[in-house]
Amino acid sequence: MSQTEIPPAASKASRDTWTEVSPQALYDKLFSLSRNLWWSWHPEVVSLFRDLDPVRWRQLDHNPVTLLAEMTPDQVSQRASEMVLYTRINQAHRRLKEYLNETQSTWGAREAGVLGSMPVAYFSAEFGIHESVPIYSGGLGVLSGDHIKSASGLGIPLVAIGLFYDQGYFKQQLDSEGWQSEEYIDTKVENLAIEPARDKHGKPITVTVETLDGPLLAKVWLMRVGRVPLYLLDCDVDGNRPEDRELTSRLYGGDVRTRIRQELVLGVGGVKALRALDIYPGVYHLNEGHSAFAPLEVIRERMEDNGISFDDALRDVAQHTVFTTHTPVPAGHDRFDGKLIEEHLGPLRQKLGISYEQLMGLGRVEPQAEHELFCMTVIGLKLSRRANAVSSLHGYVSRRMWSNLWPWRVEEEIPIGHITNGVHVPSWLAHPMQMLYDRYLGPEWQRQMGDSKTWQKVYDIDTGELWETHNVLKSRLLEFVRRRVSRQCRRRNEDEASVEAARTVLDPSALTIGFARRFATYKRADLFLKNIDQFAELIEDVNHPIQFIFAGKAHPADEPGKKLIQGIANLRHDSRLGSKIVFIEDYDINVGRHLIQGVDVWLNNPRRPLEASGTSGQKVVLNGGLNFSILDGWWAEAFNGRNGFAIGRGMQHVDTALGDERDADDLMRVLREEVIPLFYDRDVDGLPKLWIARMQNSIATLAARFSAHRMVMDYVKHAYLIAAGGLSSEMNMS
Numbered sequence: 131m132s133q134t135e136i137p138p139a140a141s142k143a144s145r146d147t148w149t150e151v152s153p154q155a156l157y158d159k160l161f162s163l164s165r166n167l168w169w170s171w172h173p174e175v176v177s178l179f180r181d182l183d184p185v186r187w188r189q190l191d192h193n194p195v196t197l198l199a200e201m202t203p204d205q206v207s208q209r210a211s212e213m214v215l216y217t218r219i220n221q222a223h224r225r226l227k228e229y230l231n232e233t234q235s236t237w238g239a240r241e242a243g244v245l246g247s248m249p250v251a252y253f254s255a256e257f258g259i260h261e262s263v264p265i266y267s268g269g270l271g272v273l274s275g276d277h278i279k280s281a282s283g284l285g286i287p288l289v290a291i292g293l294f295y296d297q298g299y300f301k302q303q304l305d306s307e308g309w310q311s312e313e314y315i316d317t318k319v320e321n322l323a324i325e326p327a328r329d330k331h332g333k334p335i336t337v338t339v340e341t342l343d344g345p346l347l348a349k350v351w352l353m354r355v356g357r358v359p360l361y362l363l364d365c366d367v368d369g370n371r372p373e374d375r376e377l378t379s380r381l382y383g384g385d386v387r388t389r390i391r392q393e394l395v396l397g398v399g400g401v402k403a404l405r406a407l408d409i410y411p412g413v414y415h416l417n418e419g420h421s422a423f424a425p426l427e428v429i430r431e432r433m434e435d436n437g438i439s440f441d442d443a444l445r446d447v448a449q450h451t452v453f454t455t456h457t458p459v460p461a462g463h464d465r466f467d468g469k470l471i472e473e474h475l476g477p478l479r480q481k482l483g484i485s486y487e488q489l490m491g492l493g494r495v496e497p498q499a500e501h502e503l504f505c506m507t508v509i510g511l512k513l514s515r516r517a518n519a520v521s522s523l524h525g526y527v528s529r530r531m532w533s534n535l536w537p538w539r540v541e542e543e544i545p546i547g548h549i550t551n552g553v554h555v556p557s558w559l560a561h562p563m564q565m566l567y568d569r570y571l572g573p574e575w576q577r578q579m580g581d582s583k584t585w586q587k588v589y590d591i592d593t594g595e596l597w598e599t600h601n602v603l604k605s606r607l608l609e610f611v612r613r614r615v616s617r618q619c620r621r622r623n624e625d626e627a628s629v630e631a632a633r634t635v636l637d638p639s640a641l642t643i644g645f646a647r648r649f650a651t652y653k654r655a656d657l658f659l660k661n662i663d664q665f666a667e668l669i670e671d672v673n674h675p676i677q678f679i680f681a682g683k684a685h686p687a688d689e690p691g692k693k694l695i696q697g698i699a700n701l702r703h704d705s706r707l708g709s710k711i712v713f714i715e716d717y718d719i720n721v722g723r724h725l726i727q728g729v730d731v732w733l734n735n736p737r738r739p740l741e742a743s744g745t746s747g748q749k750v751v752l753n754g755g756l757n758f759s760i761l762d763g764w765w766a767e768a769f770n771g772r773n774g775f776a777i778g779r780g781m782q783h784v785d786t787a788l789g790d791e792r793d794a795d796d797l798m799r800v801l802r803e804e805v806i807p808l809f810y811d812r813d814v815d816g817l818p819k820l821w822i823a824r825m826q827n828s829i830a831t832l833a834a835r836f837s838a839h840r841m842v843m844d845y846v847k848h849a850y851l852i853a854a855g856g857l858s859s860e861m862n863m864s
């Protein structure tokens with residue numbers, strides 16, 4: 131809350147000083163705040179919208195555009211005067227304006243000025259910016275969202291390119307058997323802060339991508355994310371065939387043909403959109419293989435503009451291209467057969483003057499291997515001079531995985547480095563924690579989020595105060611859980627007793643463990659059930675109670691994943707465990723935010739080394755929760771023995787069943803011998819001193835290193851500047 135706020139008692143008198151503000155002017159200020167997603171990572175602006183109508187705010191999925199559309203300027207003005215919002219609205223509006231104008235004093239202006247006239251073009255198939263904008267499904271999208279928010283904060287010249295999905299990913303519901311069902315809901319464009327992107331003559335932009343089967347059209351939307359423009363391509367336009375109008379309506383929906391057509395629009399259409407916008411990027415950053423057709427269109431442009439050969443253009447374009455790979459799981463790498471490739475890239479291939487075999491060779495590890503499918507990761511690696519994985523361990527795994535692309539090199543010299551993922555601190559930090567940091571880390575701490583020194587002052591925070599703040603967040607989480615679980619019961623028409631039980635489910639003083647992620651089998655959500663009797667014993671210990679909150683979606687086609695969900699959701703019928711384990715439906719950014727801000731412990735137990743990085747645990751760190759995780763992904767480089775808990779010793783197992791058994795045993799052992807005792811070891815004031823010390827260790831050692839500010843600065847230093855400058859050294863980040 132701002133210091134200049136007028137106390138409610140004085141509101142009547144002070145209202146008069148604002149009579150010169152017309153309702154329309156006030157409304158306009160709120161409206162312009164709602165048109166830039168900047169509001170979403172400023173809690174003081176979020177609370178402005180919430181205060182206009184807290185109930186509708188929640189019902190409308192925290193969407194300020196629809197909220198304002200429901201209100202007249204007079205209603206807004208009335209409400210603003212009741213709630214004394216004038217000063218806050220004016221301040222927020224001024225801050226946004228200052229933010230947009232402040233471009234000279236940023237880190238980016240100092241360190242990445244050369245990118246100014248030739249920005250980074252950041253391509254991603256999904257962007258997770260806020261729960262009200264349905265163009266993401268999970269980790270990859272949230273990472274892209276955090277990347278562009280930090281790029282905005284640091285003042286990096288960067289534009290982003292994605293697809294506009296009006297239905298997005300699905301809404302998840304579980305039926306009374308615990309089985310997942312998927313529902314797709316249309317989002318109307320007028321309910322989002324997007325507008326048609328325009329060319330220099332002010333004309334809305336539509337791009338055309340040729341295929342052998344006819345042209346594919348896409349219009350281009352603009353969404354403002356702080357200082358970063360995000361351009362979204364949308365195939366729902368006149369001129370497309372009915373089935374093509376739906377091409378971009380769902381994220382990861384449809385078959386393999388839908389997928390290649392979406393990726394064609396994203397990559398080739400995306401480059402054409404940049405050209406129509408008069409944007410000439412100095413760097414093309416392909417975030418995952420989905421957009422890896424993009425460099426082919428850039429090569430075509432270079433050949434046409436400069437009259438150079440395909441080979442020369444390829445060398446030049448690769449120099450300016452950065453590719454990030456995100457998973458070692460084979461199914462996570464798109465592969466297409468030659469027929470689909472020719473249908474969709476045939477026209478471009480002809481313009482490039484290359485043969486079908488040459489084109490296919492770009493997507494194959496063995497260019498001549500006729501039966502080898504065309505892989506988007508392979509072409510991404512071949513058309514970029516700098517490539518990276520997303521954690522140190524993932525770098526190692528990726529170099530091994532793709533070593534056949536460079537058969538003449540030893541493994542350490544495979545040119546895939548790593549830049550470990552991080553999270554956008556202001557988006558994930560709870561407001562009460564932010565206020566605590568404001569007091570202890572100094573007023574300027576948010577400007578130095580990526581600097582480890584900033585976070586050393588966490589040790590100065592009064593332990594009682596830190597614990598109390600954490601408990602405020604935990605009780606908020608439990609309120610949220612109870613509301614959601616009782617709503618789930620009501621929807622399934624369960625009896626009044628169940629609904630009533632849901633209203634008081636979980637114990638605010640019990641050790642609360644959260645687990646939320648995609649329900650892919652390698653993430654082993656049911657690992658704790660492998661020793662169910664030992665587990666039941668722990669959970670029934672009335673002196674040291676523990677409880678679990680689960681959430682997560684399975685891909686609609688993933689039956690084993692759905693079975694995992696069912697197994698866990700149905701534990702609510704188990705007489706021993708039922709009241710201690712809840713499943714929250716429809717994991718999204720909103721559910722995620724509540725969970726990572728309020729849990730004591732965040733559990734993650736994937737099969738090493740399949741978790742490339744993971745970021746949810748990094749969000750937990752910021753809010754004082756402790757990670758309890760397999761030494762995989764980011765945690766393998768983060769854990770130091772005193773800043774959380776580890777499962778296993780960082781070993782891989784050839785025999786997965788044996789590995790699962792060992793990890794399950796170790797999970798139970800660490801929980802019983804370390805996590806629970808430390809949490810319940812209280813001093814005379816009732817404070818878990820050693821636990822709180824671990825919270826401080828966690829924040830002090832991890833918050834800066836695993837922030838998206840640090841991540842984006844690394845991309846600038848180790849990839850963007852080199853790619854833009856055309857220097858020829860290879861990425862050496864490992």
Ligand SMILES: *Cc1c(COP(=O)(O)O)cnc(C)c1O
Pocket residue numbers: 267268269270272646647648717718719720722723743744745746747749
């Ligand atoms: C942060 C986040 C993720 C990614 O977290 P993982 O640790 O990779 O699972 C996925 N979904 C949502 C909604 C998130 O907020």
